[in-house]
Amino acid sequence: MMNEKKAIQDFYSDQMSHCYGCGRLNNFGMKLKSYWNEEEESSIATYIPKAHQTAFPGFVYGGLIASLIDCHGTGTAAAAAYKAEGRKIGTEPELRYVTASLHVDYLKPTPIDQELVLIGKVKEIKGRKVTTEVKLFAAEQLCAQGEVITVKIPETMIFKK
Amino acid sequence: MMNEKKAIQDFYSDQMSHCYGCGRLNNFGMKLKSYWNEEEESSIATYIPKAHQTAFPGFVYGGLIASLIDCHGTGTAAAAAYKAEGRKIGTEPELRYVTASLHVDYLKPTPIDQELVLIGKVKEIKGRKVTTEVKLFAAEQLCAQGEVITVKIPETMIFKK
Numbered sequence: 001m002m003n004e005k006k007a008i009q010d011f012y013s014d015q016m017s018h019c020y021g022c023g024r025l026n027n028f029g030m031k032l033k034s035y036w037n038e039e040e041e042s043s044i045a046t047y048i049p050k051a052h053q054t055a056f057p058g059f060v061y062g063g064l065i066a067s068l069i070d071c072h073g074t075g076t077a078a079a080a081a082y083k084a085e086g087r088k089i090g091t092e093p094e095l096r097y098v099t100a101s102l103h104v105d106y107l108k109p110t111p112i113d114q115e116l117v118l119i120g121k122v123k124e125i126k127g128r129k130v131t132t133e134v135k136l137f138a139a140e141q142l143c144a145q146g147e148v149i150t151v152k153i154p155e156t157m158i159f160k161k
Numbered sequence: 162m163m164n165e166k167k168a169i170q171d172f173y174s175d176q177m178s179h180c181y182g183c184g185r186l187n188n189f190g191m192k193l194k195s196y197w198n199e200e201e202e203s204s205i206a207t208y209i210p211k212a213h214q215t216a217f218p219g220f221v222y223g224g225l226i227a228s229l230i231d232c233h234g235t236g237t238a239a240a241a242a243y244k245a246e247g248r249k250i251g252t253e254p255e256l257r258y259v260t261a262s263l264h265v266d267y268l269k270p271t272p273i274d275q276e277l278v279l280i281g282k283v284k285e286i287k288g289r290k291v292t293t294e295v296k297l298f299a300a301e302q303l304c305a306q307g308e309v310i311t312v313k314i315p316e317t318m319i320f321k322k
Binding site for chain 1: 177179228231232261263264265267
């Protein structure tokens with residue numbers, strides 16, 4: 001069912017869709033897709049690690065986890081901001097958030113042979129700042145959790161070619 | 162001169178050298194090399210971003226910065242731990258550190274067309290825990306800074322095939 005609707009990142013304008021982590025137009029990238037779940041007021045994304053994204057044999061490297069949490073966090077922030085303004089995601093003016101700070105707690109080694117599931121929640125919306133919390137699970141085990149403090153990009157910085 | 166000596170990661174045993182961020186045996190990875198500077202009690206690494214490691218046009222994605230800080234931080238922790246034991250890097254038993262938590266403050270957008278320079282310092286060594294601080298510069302501008310809390314891997318977990 002998740003795949004029947006558009007991901008948050010699918011609403012990003014073309015010029016803002018080149019991110020290695022989540023840009024739909026970056027063909028070298030990971031193309032993370034985050035979906036907003038209205039009922040649960042949370043966001044979900046999944047990612048299947050590639051064999052080379054390893055740290056030690058059997059486990060993913062920490063930078064991958066940080067990347068996934070970061071991109072899922074900024075996507076979640078955008079979705080939450082539209083919601084807070086009572087607007088549908090993707091309506092103009094475009095709302096986009098960049099990371100001001102990222103904190104990740106690595107709770108246990110994250111297996112590389114499992115689908116990873118990211119669940120995002122909004123902790124706080126305050127002015128231009130949206131703070132999100134992202135948990136990363138593998139086989140239903142919580143492996144890492146992060147906090148992403150994001151800041152709204154000034155509209156003048158949103159590139160439209 | 163930096164290239165005349167071995168990097169911290171060059172001393173990692175083969176089985177521990179597959180990390181996407183800094184493993185010398187991961188041919189898909191970034192092969193980050195961290196060098197210990199004895200006089201300044203700090204570590205240095207450099208990285209030239211690839212065009213696809215972008216966030217928005219002209220700037221690197223946050224996950225890359227987190228990855229570089231993470232790998233440079235764990236390498237720095239290993240070097241510092243050898244030094245604290247009065248041993249040369251790479252002597253047995255092998256000392257390796259994994260990340261327990263990572264915090265990154267993104268201070269300004271990091272350009273993608275510049276060499277990035279990472280400087281690591283040790284903040285604290287306490288039991289099995291080493292805390293490092295890593296600053297990331299582009300064109301001598303401080304773009305991001307991070308704290309990496311690392312924990313020593315039990316010797317029994319260090320794979321030797």
